[in-house]
Amino acid sequence: MSSANMTIFRAYAQKSNPASLPPSILFSHSETCLTVFDAFPKSIFHLLVIPRVRPPFNVYQLANLRSLLKCEKNCAKELLMGLSREANNVKKMIESEMFKKYGFKWEIWMGFHAIPSMEHLHLHVLSADLCSPRMKLKKHYNSFHPKCGFFIHLSDVLSWFDADPSYYKTTSQLKKSEYEPLLKEDLSCWKCDRNLSNMPKLKSHLQEEFDKLSDQEKAKVERERKRSDDLAQTSSSQISLND
Amino acid sequence: MSSANMTIFRAYAQKSNPASLPPSILFSHSETCLTVFDAFPKSIFHLLVIPRVRPPFNVYQLANLRSLLKCEKNCAKELLMGLSREANNVKKMIESEMFKKYGFKWEIWMGFHAIPSMEHLHLHVLSADLCSPRMKLKKHYNSFHPKCGFFIHLSDVLSWFDADPSYYKTTSQLKKSEYEPLLKEDLSCWKCDRNLSNMPKLKSHLQEEFDKLSDQEKAKVERERKRSDDLAQTSSSQISLND
């Protein structure tokens, strides 16, 4: 996300009382993290899970994923597991909201930008649609494309801890020269891999993909409902029969 | 100027009855030329003098200045003199209009684009202000900047005929490679040579220059008026004295 203030997340993370943040910013918080609404959401749902500044870490170590991964491995992993637990809570809340607002649930991604534009570590938790009025530029889109490489899935980061130490060392460097060019890649639909020549065309296509998914998933939900109705009917019939 | 139809001037130039053109397009015409309003005026006054297609020239020879200057020298010069005569009539009419509408007169430029964007030779006759809502791009501005080089003053073209034949040959080639880069030059005020970093700033500055000129020239006109009033007064006094 972009803003005049690149360190606003750090300010949030240092607050002793996160609850003092307005509800338009703060979604939830715990002892270890806080979750805020992304001010420029790039999907229908888009939240950020941010680690609060507490021992054994200082603000510099929590600056970004790169700085975190330079810390003692077990500590870094523990912190990421904490973010993961919180993100999974958030995910459940988003899913409930999806159902309430849209009548179906869809995928949710959790991950980090390889090169973040805002200071202080923040885990993106966003719905798998990339449909949003704030999605305007190629770099916006590619930065969240789940197969482009710039968006690093949380599960991938966690897997690095179990990999060969030399792999961990290499991959945790997150070199700018390696990741920045990814933002210039051709636009392609993250869902069907089709190439789209520009943002307006991509956005229309993503909307079509979402509408298609919506139709399919709502039909699925409807079938489920009917099936459980039928079951209820059958069982009540059986109850009657048993009478 | 720009338009979907690059050959519209040729169509005008081939009309047997130019008077059939609407008055919003046609300003005036003669046996040899017609004068039209530039559809995208780049100054307060901006007209185009266009040679009609008539012997000894065909449409290809009248395609642009370059093609004309490849023709027999005396014929080419004669045609340009014809345009010049017409342009000077137009100039007088513009000046009268300047005075009526603005209360003063200012300079008028006559010249050709080195690389025209429309087919068929057309002589620009425009007021020396470059103040117009249609003036939007750097290339628009530089193409009329009187010292940039892309705008070739009619008087310069006419002077080539009297220069050394090798100079005539070289200069009449109007090489794209030589003239096109001029359109990318830094923006500078044609009047005070100050550099301006972008078009909005340039346009504000040009407007200020025009307003300053307007104040100065209107004051000058006013002093003239007073002076001639005074003279009239004096002479009428003298007349009275003579009574």
Add this chain to the structure above:
DNA sequence: GAATCCACCC
């Protein structure tokens, strides 16, 4: 926000 680039349509 402004300059530049590029692809589409004429």
Add this chain to the structure above:
DNA sequence: GAATCAGCGC
């Protein structure tokens, strides 16, 4: 028209 560039305020 859309992608890119660049100056400027925070």
